[in-house]
Amino acid sequence: MFIQIKNLSKKYKDTLAVNSINFTIEKNKTLGLLGPNGCGKTTSIGMMLGLIKPSSGEILIDNKNLETFKRDEILSRINFASPYIELPKKLTVRQNLEVYGRLYGIKDLENRIEEISKDLDIKNFFDRKTGELSSGQKNRVSLAKSLINKPEILFLDEPTASLDPDIGDFVRSYIQKYRSENKVTVLLASHNMNEVERLCDSIIMMKNGKIIDRGTCKEIIKKHGRNNLEETFLKLARGKNELR
């Protein structure tokens, strides 16, 4: 399952949040979506999740247009995790996973919950209310929810934001492991450049709603004559747009 974005734009009144972007994510590859705050990353992800209607352009998932094909059939093969959205706080971890497992129509749900909770080490707080967990624990539960349906496409929006280095590393390692063991196409939006270098096969850089550069991390760092992705990001974010 792969994603093709063709001339995608989103205009809010007078603001062009996303300006005619084009890119493809190959099957089972991880693409990093980088850019300063307000560059159009969230809007782009929102459109790819079917939450925001594009002003123009197309989103093809496995050659099926997200706007015209059966929405729920595509969504059953996708999932999303972000620290900026939460699961119902008053439900226990187990209840949340059960509800979402049922919403995604998972067969043999009990085993799937068991499997994923072992993998993400969330069993010891399984019966606690989600709102009572630490941000590291919540983050792992949110990741568990995003993997409950074994998605073919996984959208991750800053999956390790606000985590301590230890838990952050645990989450990154788990994503790496999961990717190597499962056929999954990933779109990762992140401000953590080490994370991007570690997880992504290629990246695109956005600024002011446009894609200003794309390639593998090594290619982009080399092209801009910098030592690492962080320095390259700063150069691109602060410099003039380089349209591609």
Add this chain to the structure above:
Amino acid sequence: MNLGKIYALALRHLYLISNSLPRIIDLIYWPTVQIFLWGFISKFFTLNSDYYSNTVGIILTAAILYDFLFRVSISFNMMFLEEIWSRNFTNLFIAPIKLSEIIASLTLTAILRALIGMVPAAIIAIPLFGVSVFELGLPLLFLLLSLYLFGITLGLLVTSGLLRFGPSFENIAWASLFFLAPLGCIYYPLDILPLSLQFIAKGLPLVHIFEEMRNILMNDVINYFDIFKAISISILYFVFGVIIFYVSFFGAKVRGTLINMGE
């Protein structure tokens, strides 16, 4: 429609209720307080009423039916607001669940929540005031059906407002029923309203429901045509509510307000 998904979303709200004793108490508390309040007020009016020979029975039955409508509507709104308050909106709308399944699930769960509150209140009224709403007999089911459909419609309109204007529309959710109550002729007959308002009031199912309730209790006559009229008007409003909900949802997609909607 997929029953499993409808059940899944209903389960989310049933867990919410069953996890919290204060929530259960809250569901029962308000209808019971209503019964006490209206029971004592109408008992007092019994001494001075020329119009009603059975003031307590009529007013208290009206209070119970109105509370049912109120609970259905508020339950629908509350379940939607819970998703906003818990910042779960995005998770819900990226799940493979159709809008029709979301509406079906909230509609089914709303009646459970309403019944949790209404049944104890209706039972308490029997020994305490000697009033049984069940005296309405079979028409009670039809009147409740009409109230249920109209309550869900109000819920749909308020949630459409939440989709359109965001959480700031929350206050309207609470005010919506009080706004319609004077026109609904819940505790008094239609003739009390000025002629111009009578015309508007007749467009609401509430007038037909409560007029028929009074007709049954006072005259011991059942007018099935009026009951049918009340249900038909409620169905029309319900269809209108569903259309507005869909329009608001697609409007929210255009405006991009579905993502990151929270407190």
